[in-house]
Ligand SMILES: [Zn+2]
């Protein structure tokens with residue numbers, strides 16, 4: 001178990017660093033407000049996510065749930081990846097254009113603790129905001145009363161994997177995922193902080209949405225080993241897909257299954 005956990009930590013941290021490097025390279029080449037990365041990044045990150053899941057299957061072997069090992073990705077799931085990732089990167093580009101998102105104060109050559117704390121704390125506040133303002137009030141309702149808005153996401157049950165996280169309709173995507181970046185900007189404005197967000201906070205938030213669907217239950221989402229060990233968000237959300245109810249928040253609560 002501990003070897004699997006260690007291998008997963010290393011893989012998750014390296015993959016996230018690679019994801020950020022891909023962003024840096026792509027935006028460095030085209031510029032933060034260019035539209036070309038909006039179409040290029042979904043292709044690049046598609047291969048990164050698939051490579052990490054392939055590694056997860058390899059290290060877990062027979063320990064990985066049989067339903068996941070037997071499942072073959074469909075063209076519909078691949079299509080949803082690009083249908084969902086493209087507007088996400090489009091929203092990122094618009095945040096850059098309006099000066100609401102930047103890449104200031106943190107880079108590999110000049111390590112900056114203050115900026116790193118800002119990025120991580122902003123990300124944690126985004127997770128809480130998303131659960132409190134979106135998942136708690138709307139997710140259960142979408143299962144009981146407005147299931148037509150959410151049923152696409154639950155076409156994938158216990159076989160869910162990182163890539164199928166994007167199997168989601170546009171309105172559901174806005175309610176459950178994209179709202180976090182807008183709400184954190186509103187919170188910063190309300191408390192008198194500069195109304196901007198570091199792109200890494202947004203990337204960490206999106207990474208959580210993807211990783212809670214991973215085939216590997218040891219997957220990190222908080223990039224804090226203690227929080228990841230305590231909350232096990234991946235297991236909670238995989239249970240949500242298996243039951244098609246319960247565990248409505250990304251961070252499990254005491255009442256969850
Ligand atoms: Zn659901």
Ligand SMILES: [Zn+2]
Pocket residue numbers: 153165213237241
């Ligand atoms: Zn899900």
